[in-house]
Amino acid sequence: MRPKMTQQQLADAACVALGTIRKIERGERGVTQATLEAIADALGIDPTRLLTDRGAAHTHVHEALPVLSAALATYDLPDDGPIRPTHELRAAVAEAARWRLAAQYTRIARKLPDLLTELARAYHAAPGAERPELAGLLVKGYRSADAVAYKFGAHDLSARLIELMRWAVPEAGDPLLSASVAYVRTETFFAARAHAAGLRLLEQAMDAAPAPAAPLEIAVKGALHMRAAVIAGRARDASAAVTHLNEASDLADRVAEDVYCGTAFGPDSVRTHQVSVAVSLGDAHVGRALDIAGEWKPPKDLPAERRSGFYIELARAQLWSGLADDAFESLKVARHIAPQHTREHPWVREDAATLRRLKRADSETLTNFAEWCSAT
Template identity: 40%
Template sequence: MEGVHAMAARPVTPLAAAREAAGYTQENLAVALGVERTTIGRWDRGIQSPQPWQRRGLAAALQISLDALDDLLRRTVRRPAADTSTAQGSSVSSPVTNAAGRMVHRNQSVPEVDVIHAGIPRLRRALDRLDLPDDGPTRSPDDLRSEIIRASDDRLQSRYGGLARRLPGLIAELARAGQLGDTAGRRDAAALLTLALRAADGVAFKAGYLDLSARLIDMMRSTAQIAEDPLLLAVVAYVRTESFFATGDLDTAARALDVATDHVPDLDQISSSAAFGALHMRAAVVAGRAGKADVATDHLREARRAAVGVPEGIYLGTAFGPASLRIHELAVAVELRDPPGIERAASWNPPDELPAERRSHYFIDLARAQLDLGYHDDAYLCLQTARQAAPEHVRTHPQVRQSLSTLLRTHNAPSTGLLDLAAWARAR
C-alpha cells in the first residue's frame, strides 16, 4: 500500500492547489469554463497558461482577484530543466563581468539585458573585420547552414542573449567561408551571412542600437547582392522597414516594399509566394500606420491571395502563412483604430506552434487596442500573456513601455501586478 501511494503521489502546483481548494476537479472546472479537461491539466502543470479572455472566468471560479491569479500563474509556469536562458537571466558557472562592470560569481544569474549589452562590442568588432576575418577553423557548408537555422530560430523565439553570445564568432566564420572555395561556394556563404546579419539585427534593433541596426541592414543588402538571390533581397526589403519606422519615413518605406514585391520571381513557387505575401503584410502595416485604410486593405488582399497555397512556416527567416497574416490583420486594425477590425482579429487566438516573437506581437498589439477602447484590465492581461510568450522581446519593446506608462497614469492606485510588470519592463 505504501508503494502504491508513493506511485500515485504527484507534485501539486500553486494553480492546482488553488483549484482543489475551491472545490473543483479538472473535469468540473473545464465544464464551468467551457474548455477541455486536458486544457485544465495543462494549466495545472504550467505547460500552458490561460488566455486573457479566459482569466476573468478562472479568477471568479477560484474566488481570487486577477492579481492573485497572475501570481499563481507565474509560480506555476514550468521551465525546461535544460534551459540555461530564462526570462530573467542566464546561469553562469564561473565568474564573469557584466555590462555594468560588476563581478558575477558561480551559480548566480546574469540578466539577459546584461548579456546582450555585453555582446554588442564583440558584434561591432566582428563587423569591422568582415573583409579581414581572424584566422580560425571553418566548418562545412552543411554545419554552417545548421547554425543559421538555429540562429534564425533563436531570433524568432526571442532568445536574444544566446544570439549575442554566438553571433560574433559565427559571423567571423562565415566571413572566412566567403573567402574560400569557388564562385558558387562564395555565393552560398554570402547567403548564409545575410541571414546571420539578420539575426544580429534582431538583437541590435530590439536592444535599441538603431545605428547598429541600420549598419547591419546595409551590410545585408551587400551580401544578398553577392549571393545573387532575389528572395534574399526581398528579406532585406522586409527588414529595412525597421529603419523607416524609426525615422517615421513611411512614404519611403512603402515605395521600397512596392519595388521589392515587383522583383519577387516565380510566384508559382511556395518560397516566392511566401516572400511576396510577407512583403504585402509589411506594406499593409506601413499603410495602416500612415492612415491609408484603402491601401492597407489592398495589401492585405494580396497577402491573403499568397497565403492560400502557403502552409504556415518559416521562409528565409520570416514567418508567413494564414496565422501570421491574421496577426498582421490585427496590427493594421490597431494602426487604423478600427474597432470592428480589432474585434474580428481579436476573436482568434494564435496557436502555440507560431514563433514566440510573432505571438507576443499579437498580444502587444491587442493590448494597445484594449487601451484605446478603454479596457484597461484586458490590456494588462494581454501584456502579461505577451511576456509569457516572449519575455526578452516584450521587455525591450517600446510599445509595451508606452502601454504600461498609460496604464500607470490612468490608475489612481495601480495593482501590485501592474507595478511589478512596469518595473520589470522599466516603464515609467
C-alpha cells in the same frame, strides 16, 4: 521547452550538482551566469526565461552589442582562425534563425559575433564556386543579429547590419533572399518614421520578386505584402493597407502556415498583421483588432516573437478602448510567451506607464510589471 524533467534529470543534463539544483529552486543560493546558461540549455530555453522576475536580464544583451559591432568591423578583413565545414555553418545559421523566431535574443547576442566572424572568414577563403552559398549564409546570419540590434534600440547598428546584408546578397544570386533583405530594410524606414518611402521600397521589391508559383515564392511575396500593409498603416494610408492585406490573405490561402523564407508566412501570420494594421490606423479601425481577437488567438506553433507581438498590439487596442484590465492581461500573456521581446518593446513601456497612472491604487502586480519593463 523540453518535456518536464526531474531535478536529477535536469542536474544530469546541465552537468550541475543535484544539491545545487535543489538549493537554487528553494532560493537558498544564487546562480552564476555559467550555471544559469547550463540549466537553460538543458531545458531548451533562453536563459532570460529563468530570469524574468529576477533582475535586469536585458543588460546581458546590451553588454554584448559592442562585441557584435566589433565583429562587423572586419567583415572584409577577417582575422585568421578555424573554419568549420559548410554543412556545420549552415546548421549554425539555421539554429540562429530559430532563436530569432523564438525571441531568444540573449543567445543570439552571445553566439552571433563569433559565427559572423567565422562566416566572413569562410566566405573570403572559399573558391568562387562556393561563395554564393556562403554569401547567403552571411545574409541570414546578419538578419538574426539585426533582430537583436533593432529590438534593443541600437538602430545605427541595425542599419549597419542591413547594409552588410545588401552587400552580400548580390553574391548569393538568390532573388528570394533579395526580397527578404528588402523586407528587413524597412526597419530603417520604421525607425526614421519615413513610412511613405518604406512603402515605395516594398512595392519595388514586390515588382522584382519572382512570380508567386511555388510555396517559397508565394511566402516571400506574401510577406512583402504583410510588411507593406503595416507600413501603410503607420502612414495612415488605409486604402493601401487594406489592398496589401487582401493580397497577403489571397496568397496565404495557397500555402500552409509553416512556409518560411526569411519570415513566417501563412493564414495565421496574416491574421496577426490584420490586428497590427488596425492598431496602426487607429481611430475607427481599432474595433477591428478587438473583433479579430474575440474570434481568434494565435496558435502555439506560430513563432513566439509573432505571438507576443499579437498580444502587445491587442493590449494597445484594448487600452485605447477603455479596457484597462484586459490590456494588462494581454501584456502579461505577451511577457509569458516572449519575455525579452515584450520587455524591450517601446509600446509595452508606454502602455504599462499609462496603466500605472490609470490604476494608481491597484495591486502591486502592475507596479512590478511596470518596473520590470522600465516603464516611466
